[in-house]
Amino acid sequence: MANLTINGKTFTLDVEPDTPLLWAIRENAGLTGTKYGCGIAQCGACTVHIDGVAMRSCGVSVSEAEGKKITTIEGLASGATLHKVQEAWIAKDVPQCGYCQSGMIMAVAALLNEKPKPTDADIDEAITNICRCGTFQQVREAIHTIASA
Amino acid sequence: MNKHVSPKMNRRAFVIGTAAVGTGLAIGLDLPFGGPAVVRAADGSPEIGAWVVVRPDDTVVIRIARSEMGQGSLTGLAQLVAEELECDWSKVTTEYPTPGQSVARKRVWGDFSTGGSRGIRSSQDYVRKGGATARVMLIQAAADAWKVPASECTAASSVITHTPTGRTTTYGKVAEAAAKLTPPADVKLKDPKDWKVVGKGLLRLDTADKTNGAMVYGIDVKLPGMLNAAIKDCPVFGGKLKSYDEAKVTGMKGVKKVVKVGDTAVAVVADTWWHAKTALEALPIVWDEGENAKVSSESIAKWLAEGLNDDQPAYVGNKNGDAKAAIASAAKKVEAVYNYPYQNHATMEPMNATAVYTADKCEVWCGTQNGEAAFAAVLEASGLPAEKCDVHKVMLGGGFGRRGQTDYVRQAVMIAKQMPGTPIKLLWSREEDMAHGRYHPITQCKMTGAFDANNNLVALHYRLSGQSILFSLRPEALQNGMDPAAFQGVAQTGEAAFGYSVPNLLVEHAMRNPHVPPGFWRGVNVNHNAIYMECFMDELAQAAGQDPLEFRRKLMGNHPKHLAVLNAVAEKIGWTTPAPQGVYRGIAQVMGYGSYVAGAAEISVTDGNKIKVLRIVASTDPGYVVNPAQVERQIAGSFVYGLSALFYGGCTVKDGKIEQSNFDTYNSMRINEMPKVESVMVPSGGFWGGVGEPTIGVAAPAVLNAYFAATGKRIRSVPLRDQNITFA
Numbered sequence: 001m002a003n004l005t006i007n008g009k010t011f012t013l014d015v016e017p018d019t020p021l022l023w024a025i026r027e028n029a030g031l032t033g034t035k036y037g038c039g040i041a042q043c044g045a046c047t048v049h050i051d052g053v054a055m056r057s058c059g060v061s062v063s064e065a066e067g068k069k070i071t072t073i074e075g076l077a078s079g080a081t082l083h084k085v086q087e088a089w090i091a092k093d094v095p096q097c098g099y100c101q102s103g104m105i106m107a108v109a110a111l112l113n114e115k116p117k118p119t120d121a122d123i124d125e126a127i128t129n130i131c132r133c134g135t136f137q138q139v140r141e142a143i144h145t146i147a148s149a
Numbered sequence: 150m151n152k153h154v155s156p157k158m159n160r161r162a163f164v165i166g167t168a169a170v171g172t173g174l175a176i177g178l179d180l181p182f183g184g185p186a187v188v189r190a191a192d193g194s195p196e197i198g199a200w201v202v203v204r205p206d207d208t209v210v211i212r213i214a215r216s217e218m219g220q221g222s223l224t225g226l227a228q229l230v231a232e233e234l235e236c237d238w239s240k241v242t243t244e245y246p247t248p249g250q251s252v253a254r255k256r257v258w259g260d261f262s263t264g265g266s267r268g269i270r271s272s273q274d275y276v277r278k279g280g281a282t283a284r285v286m287l288i289q290a291a292a293d294a295w296k297v298p299a300s301e302c303t304a305a306s307s308v309i310t311h312t313p314t315g316r317t318t319t320y321g322k323v324a325e326a327a328a329k330l331t332p333p334a335d336v337k338l339k340d341p342k343d344w345k346v347v348g349k350g351l352l353r354l355d356t357a358d359k360t361n362g363a364m365v366y367g368i369d370v371k372l373p374g375m376l377n378a379a380i381k382d383c384p385v386f387g388g389k390l391k392s393y394d395e396a397k398v399t400g401m402k403g404v405k406k407v408v409k410v411g412d413t414a415v416a417v418v419a420d421t422w423w424h425a426k427t428a429l430e431a432l433p434i435v436w437d438e439g440e441n442a443k444v445s446s447e448s449i450a451k452w453l454a455e456g457l458n459d460d461q462p463a464y465v466g467n468k469n470g471d472a473k474a475a476i477a478s479a480a481k482k483v484e485a486v487y488n489y490p491y492q493n494h495a496t497m498e499p500m501n502a503t504a505v506y507t508a509d510k511c512e513v514w515c516g517t518q519n520g521e522a523a524f525a526a527v528l529e530a531s532g533l534p535a536e537k538c539d540v541h542k543v544m545l546g547g548g549f550g551r552r553g554q555t556d557y558v559r560q561a562v563m564i565a566k567q568m569p570g571t572p573i574k575l576l577w578s579r580e581e582d583m584a585h586g587r588y589h590p591i592t593q594c595k596m597t598g599a600f601d602a603n604n605n606l607v608a609l610h611y612r613l614s615g616q617s618i619l620f621s622l623r624p625e626a627l628q629n630g631m632d633p634a635a636f637q638g639v640a641q642t643g644e645a646a647f648g649y650s651v652p653n654l655l656v657e658h659a660m661r662n663p664h665v666p667p668g669f670w671r672g673v674n675v676n677h678n679a680i681y682m683e684c685f686m687d688e689l690a691q692a693a694g695q696d697p698l699e700f701r702r703k704l705m706g707n708h709p710k711h712l713a714v715l716n717a718v719a720e721k722i723g724w725t726t727p728a729p730q731g732v733y734r735g736i737a738q739v740m741g742y743g744s745y746v747a748g749a750a751e752i753s754v755t756d757g758n759k760i761k762v763l764r765i766v767a768s769t770d771p772g773y774v775v776n777p778a779q780v781e782r783q784i785a786g787s788f789v790y791g792l793s794a795l796f797y798g799g800c801t802v803k804d805g806k807i808e809q810s811n812f813d814t815y816n817s818m819r820i821n822e823m824p825k826v827e828s829v830m831v832p833s834g835g836f837w838g839g840v841g842e843p844t845i846g847v848a849a850p851a852v853l854n855a856y857f858a859a860t861g862k863r864i865r866s867v868p869l870r871d872q873n874i875t876f877a
Contacts, residue, residue, distance in 0.1 A: 016402070023423035027377075032369035033362015035546070037497050038579045042812035045497055073362035086360040093352050096782060097219030098359030099366060099497040099546030124821030130812060132497050132547050133219045134789025136820040138782065 007075025017063035044129030047103035054110035096133035195328030200279030203324035218548035221779030222268035233280030248524035249539030266742035266839020290327035350778030456614025456659030466636035470653030475608035479599030489677035492589035498546020502561035516545035526555035530562035550669035587668025590616035648711030672845035679846030735854030744838030748847035771838035791848030
């Protein structure tokens with residue numbers, strides 16, 4: 001059993017402490033917006049915020065996440081008000097297949113929280129998610145649009 | 150009404166609705182609340198022909214038979230229908246009919262296959278007719294109600310107007326009456342110059358749910374009582390499952406069952422996938438690897454190299470004059486051997502499918518590029534007839550050709566069949582996905598060019614050796630043993646025709662099929678043919694002492710469309726003006742999937758092996774552009790896919806198995822490695838070409854040719870990873 005605080009709610013989940021947070025979120029908490037891509041913290045599809053920091057949830061165990069504030073893509077908006085990254089993603093038509101975009105959006109939201117006006121170099125350093133469709137151009141444009149708003 | 154209604158809402162409602170009532174056949178039945186001739190959607194709204202459903206609130210539901218996997222066809226196809234329908238775009242939504250429904254209605258929605266960049270081009274005519282047919286019926290219904298001739302009525306933005314009196318009504322109001330009318334036998338389509346919706350870079354219809362976690366991919370399907378399965382197939386292709394020690398895992402947490410899947414695989418079924426995968430890793434398995442365990446990349450390369458020799462049999466794919474004689478008597482000749490490796494599609498979402506089997510019904514939920522092929526796989530694996538099977542398509546987390554195959558669908562049904570009544574979600578680990586791809590075929594190519602005393606190219610011999618996709622996947626399409634698709638980009642005519650005129654030409658293919666299963670990998674045979682031909686064109690230009698662009702232009706007089714896109718990129722990148730200090734350019738062109746494409750790159754190179762791609766320019770002539778914003782994204786994405794394969798891709802074989810196991814050994818480009826792609830669209834009209842794939846062909850040769858310009862070194866082998874060349 002583990003108590004996880006996800007998107008402001010407490011979940012008491014029947015999971016072993018070494019279960020990757022990704023699978024506890026997807027299968028036990030039932031929040032499937034966070035995606036599995038590699039399981040070895042390479043691709044970033046499973047990126048969530050842990051105490052505000054973008055982390056690859058496949059590489060974090062449930063026991064490490066206990067007592068921390070976890071935010072998934074489902075918890076990024078404030079009620080009906082979309083997060084500015086979500087708004088920009090819709091306005092700029094960023095996603096293609098969209099599978100990597102939950103992780104991409106979470107990574108970008110964390111970057112903008114830290115650096116509201118990131119340079120291209122900041123983006124290059126912070127955004128390391130894989131997108132096989134190749135949406136990088138739209139991702140970069142959308143980030144700059146948010147930063148200049 | 151939300152301007153960008155997500156079609157997923159409909160699909161999800163549909164999926165859940167049909168799951169709840171245990172039937173996949175809601176559309177197409179004559180439900181009791183309508184007239185006998187009216188076909189109704191799941192919510193009871195009437196169909197106005199098979200492609201359009203109109204709800205009382207004027208929402209227009211457009212049926213999409215092809216699959217959306219990020220390429221944007223769902224939006225483009227809806228634009229084509231909406232153009233002819235004259236409906237209000239802000240009230241358009243979409244839904245997928247199921248393959249089972251289509252079969253029950255004599256394939257009213259045509260082909261479901263979504264590959265070969267055909268999503269739009271091979272259905273544009275009949276989907277537009279579907280929209281036009283519905284418009285005519287809706288106008289007729291209004292005219293009938295007003296008792297006026299239909300010729301006095303017009304439609305725009307879902308509003309019908311009786312022009313003489315100014316009376317109006319809406320599609321939603323006349324839909325019930327329209328649905329009872331006999332569809333017109335023939336409809337006239339608009340002249341492209343009158344298009345208002347087609348040709349616009351409208352926002353996609355499926356974006357909102359991709360930004361909040363709500364979009365349902367195959368991996369996200371949930372059914373009541375569902376269990377999860379993890380699978381291991383024999384890592385040596387062609388090998389078999391010998392035995393496994395079930396007792397070692399049966400007591401592990403969550404494990405429900407260990408099942409054999411065919412002759413080659415074993416799966417663990419558990420409450421969660423994490424438990425299933427954990428137990429599968431603990432399961433002792435003995436494989437009968439067979440003869441293929443002796444195969445390696447080295448043994449394959451040696452076998453393919455033999456095929457480059459003229460004494461080995463080969464199929465001739467394109468020929469004029471007598472290339473061998475012209476080469477033998479030429480003043481100068483140039484020869485080079487290139488090779489291209491296996492590639493895994495590496496869709497971000499690994500293969501998966503969810504199946505429920507009972508003796509009376511078998512249903513599957515999955516992302517598939519070919520709903521009908523998946524349906525056929527369900528029939529075969531379940532042993533049930535068509536009327537007892539169906540496939541519910543969900544969003545694909547990438548396809549790139551991989552999800553046109555149905556191996557994962559078949560496996561899910563085979564597992565579900567061993568646990569009747571229990572929904573089973575089968576998900577491959579990334580490692581399983583890497584080990585059991587349907588790989589980009591492996592080839593080598595020897596090219597010989599010959600010049601006369603005035604440096605005119607008089608002969609070209611292009612000899613491929615390597616794997617045929619059709620031999621493995623579609624043997625019925627072979628022509629007396631020859632794989633015509635092997636010549637994509639270097640063919641005499643057709644949708645992937647060679648763009649140069651050479652007086653003596655011989656293009657041939659020595660087919661050699663190793664045991665590694667090949668597949669249609671985005672761009673398919675255009676990819677390696679474009680690298681071989683376009684890099685060798687640069688070698689020929691160098692040998693002739695000519696500029697690579699000018700050298701090509703001289704051979705392209707009879708190929709004006711190929712030339713036009715090449716000229717467009719040359720102009721945009723500023724080919725005739727010197728590049729900045731330390732910046733080098735490369736250029737390439739090819740035809741594929743009915744479209745003409747060209748690309749140019751500017752790069753810098755440090756220490757001889759660190760490449761920074763600074764700028765990419767790409768041009769496409771697909772005939773017509775349905776949605777320029779989406780075409781632009783396909784072009785840019787093609788560079789990411791093609792350059793990822795060039796720099797980081799490549800699957801190698803050891804002991805009969807694929808060596809790469811995850812993104813740590815099979816990397817993919819990141820944002821810091823990718824410059825902006827500047828697209829130049831030059832649609833010349835009169836034909837329909839695809840856009841999802843052709844540009845991949847020019848991505849690698851544009852960069853490789855720029856690398857030569859920078860370093861004087863030719864790279865003739867992919868990937869660059871193996872030659873210690875990487876991104877700066």
